[in-house]
Amino acid sequence: MPCPDLGALRASIDAPQGPAPAPLHDHVRACASCSDTLAELQRNAELAAPAIALTAPAEPPSEAAVEAALARFEQRRARLAAARATTAATTTPDPAPPVPLARRRRRARTWLSTRARAVAAAMVAVLLLTGLVATPAGRAAAAGFLGQFRSQRLQAVPVDAGQTSQIDDVLTGLVDSGVFTGDPHQVAGFDAPEAAADLAQAGRMVGFAVPAVAPSVLPAGVDRTPRRILVSRAQEVRITFDRDRALAYLRRHGRPDARLPERFDGTQLVVRVPAAVVQQFSGRDGGPAVLVGKAGMLGVDTEGGASLEELREVVLGLPGLPAETVARLRSIGDWRTTLPIPVPTDQVRSRPATVNGAEGLSFADQTGRLHALLWQRDGHIWGVAGVLGADKARDVAQSLG
Amino acid sequence: MEVRLVRAVGDAVGARTGSRDRFVAVFRERYRDLYGLGYRLLGDHGEAEDVVQETFLKLDGHPVLERPDEEVAAWLRRVCLNTAYNRLRGQRRATERLDRAARADRADDETDTSASPLLDVLRTEQQQAVRRALASLPERQRACLLLRHAGYSYAEIAATLDLAVGSVGVLLARGERAFRDAYLDNDDDPGAYDALP
Numbered sequence: 001m002p003c004p005d006l007g008a009l010r011a012s013i014d015a016p017q018g019p020a021p022a023p024l025h026d027h028v029r030a031c032a033s034c035s036d037t038l039a040e041l042q043r044n045a046e047l048a049a050p051a052i053a054l055t056a057p058a059e060p061p062s063e064a065a066v067e068a069a070l071a072r073f074e075q076r077r078a079r080l081a082a083a084r085a086t087t088a089a090t091t092t093p094d095p096a097p098p099v100p101l102a103r104r105r106r107r108a109r110t111w112l113s114t115r116a117r118a119v120a121a122a123m124v125a126v127l128l129l130t131g132l133v134a135t136p137a138g139r140a141a142a143a144g145f146l147g148q149f150r151s152q153r154l155q156a157v158p159v160d161a162g163q164t165s166q167i168d169d170v171l172t173g174l175v176d177s178g179v180f181t182g183d184p185h186q187v188a189g190f191d192a193p194e195a196a197a198d199l200a201q202a203g204r205m206v207g208f209a210v211p212a213v214a215p216s217v218l219p220a221g222v223d224r225t226p227r228r229i230l231v232s233r234a235q236e237v238r239i240t241f242d243r244d245r246a247l248a249y250l251r252r253h254g255r256p257d258a259r260l261p262e263r264f265d266g267t268q269l270v271v272r273v274p275a276a277v278v279q280q281f282s283g284r285d286g287g288p289a290v291l292v293g294k295a296g297m298l299g300v301d302t303e304g305g306a307s308l309e310e311l312r313e314v315v316l317g318l319p320g321l322p323a324e325t326v327a328r329l330r331s332i333g334d335w336r337t338t339l340p341i342p343v344p345t346d347q348v349r350s351r352p353a354t355v356n357g358a359e360g361l362s363f364a365d366q367t368g369r370l371h372a373l374l375w376q377r378d379g380h381i382w383g384v385a386g387v388l389g390a391d392k393a394r395d396v397a398q399s400l401g
Numbered sequence: 402m403e404v405r406l407v408r409a410v411g412d413a414v415g416a417r418t419g420s421r422d423r424f425v426a427v428f429r430e431r432y433r434d435l436y437g438l439g440y441r442l443l444g445d446h447g448e449a450e451d452v453v454q455e456t457f458l459k460l461d462g463h464p465v466l467e468r469p470d471e472e473v474a475a476w477l478r479r480v481c482l483n484t485a486y487n488r489l490r491g492q493r494r495a496t497e498r499l500d501r502a503a504r505a506d507r508a509d510d511e512t513d514t515s516a517s518p519l520l521d522v523l524r525t526e527q528q529q530a531v532r533r534a535l536a537s538l539p540e541r542q543r544a545c546l547l548l549r550h551a552g553y554s555y556a557e558i559a560a561t562l563d564l565a566v567g568s569v570g571v572l573l574a575r576g577e578r579a580f581r582d583a584y585l586d587n588d589d590d591p592g593a594y595d596a597l598p
């Protein structure tokens with residue numbers, strides 16, 4: 001068989017029946033040139049696929065959105081028909097006014113209700129201790145990036161999309177059914193970090209020194225000084241556990257014989273969320289390109305009849321949680337000082353790393369363009385993330401001392 | 402005059418009553434796919450929706466509507482892509498549009514209560530980098546990449562771009578190579594996926 005053309009080689013990668021047709025396959029195995037070309041095509045395709053996937057809309061239009069679009073279309077069509085008819089009937093041009101189509105709208109996202117989100121925020125203690133910050137509710141509770149910098153040790157907990165969805169369903173059910181309740185006003189500030197004028201002011205606001213990033217370690221094309229300095233102040237959040245509602249919840253979900261001691265009722269989790277500072281460095285187009293964060297430590301305790309360990313057991317035993325995730329969390333030896341970092345396996349890969357001798361975790365997204373490092377040192381959790389290479393991320397991290 | 406107007410409207414609408422059900426069925430069947438294509442090219446919900454509406458306006462009363470489903474689908478994709486390209490070639494330069502989309506996305510990110518603000522910010526940056534790289538490709542290569550990575554088969558791509566099926570692989574291979582060069586050229590230190598720090 002002569003060397004196949006470029007198109008045939010590329011098509012062989014996508015062959016729906018699996019591997020390439022036998023003659024082509026045999027040829028490629030015997031032909032170094034074709035083998036090299038095929039390998040390059042494979043690499044190019046593997047780079048393009050996740051990158052181009054980023055351009056897709058976050059969610060496809062719902063059935064209701066399609067019907068609304070059809071209604072708008074019919075309205076527009078009728079006006080155009082009327083305009084044509086008017087022209088035909090009167091021979092006087094009378095174009096219909098342009099029908100305004102839907103202007104840009106905010107991306108439709110399905111989030112928890114305000115109440116649910118607020119209460120979920122109060123669940124941060126249980127979530128952190130059980131690794132459920134993998135969920136949207138948990139992440140909201142932890143105020144995303146700012147709130148996840150805590151604990152004394154870091155451990156990656158891989159979660160796939162299905163597991164994340166399962167966990168989210170359970171959490172939403174717990175919040176909506178009132179098993180955990182809290183004061184929404186307490187957590188209102190979670191989503192609104194304040195801007196500081198400079199690092200000195202940021203340091204005064206959080207109570208610890210915030211080091212400057214050495215300009216020489218930042219990637220080319222990134223501002224030498226932070227465009228924004230965001231501060232999240234320390235705060236305390238309380239969440240109350242309702243035993244009766246928990247029992248009702250368990251019975252509704254296939255645990256008719258569930259038992260919980262009466263003393264659990266009314267137990268409050270007291271979560272001391274640490275202060276955090278994030279320096280945001282902008283790229284050529286003004287958008288954030290590199291983020292450098294530092295946060296204090298998380299403190300969690302209970303007040304009431306149930307201990308922290310007992311409440312942790314209640315949560316880990318909830319029906320509907322993915323067994324694999326629960327097993328991973330249970331396998332964490334020192335769960336009181338270990339922060340499970342959820343790693344969505346369909347988006348991110350992680351591995352252990354060290355920064356100036358301190359243990360941490362490194363992350364990369366599917367495209368290989370986003371890298372991040374998290375590490376713990378001297379009673380603080382540190383992070384570097386952005387559109388930068390792995391080596392650059394490490395350089396920035398190590399420059400922080 | 403009113404009578405004539407009503408009659409004329411009635412004629413305009415009624416003449417195609419027989420194909421109305423067919424049109425509505427096609428609209429419902431194809432809207433999501435076309436919206437996805439428009440969004441991938443334009444990066445803007447409102448503009449993507451406009452393009453799809455314009456596409457269906459062109460289908461309304463067009464004889465292709467009587468053709469088999471797959472031919473209608475290919476025709477719609479072709480018109481949708483061309484309409485979107487026309488927008489990109491319009492009065493504003495594509496780069497200005499990209500910047501506007503970036504600012505709008507960023508404004509969204511700064512005002513919503515996203516559960517993962519870090520990931521959202523970085524993803525927005527990545528989306529813009531990908532769109533810049535795609536914008537540097539010839540239109541047919543760009544369309545081929547978008548269609549293929551949106552899950553369309555080689556036969557569907559060929560029908561959309563009016564190509565022989567055998568030519569799709571070549572276009573795709575060249576497009577992916579050009580995309581790689583443009584995409585990595587945007588980044589002075591892209592790092593490798595496996596080269597974690």
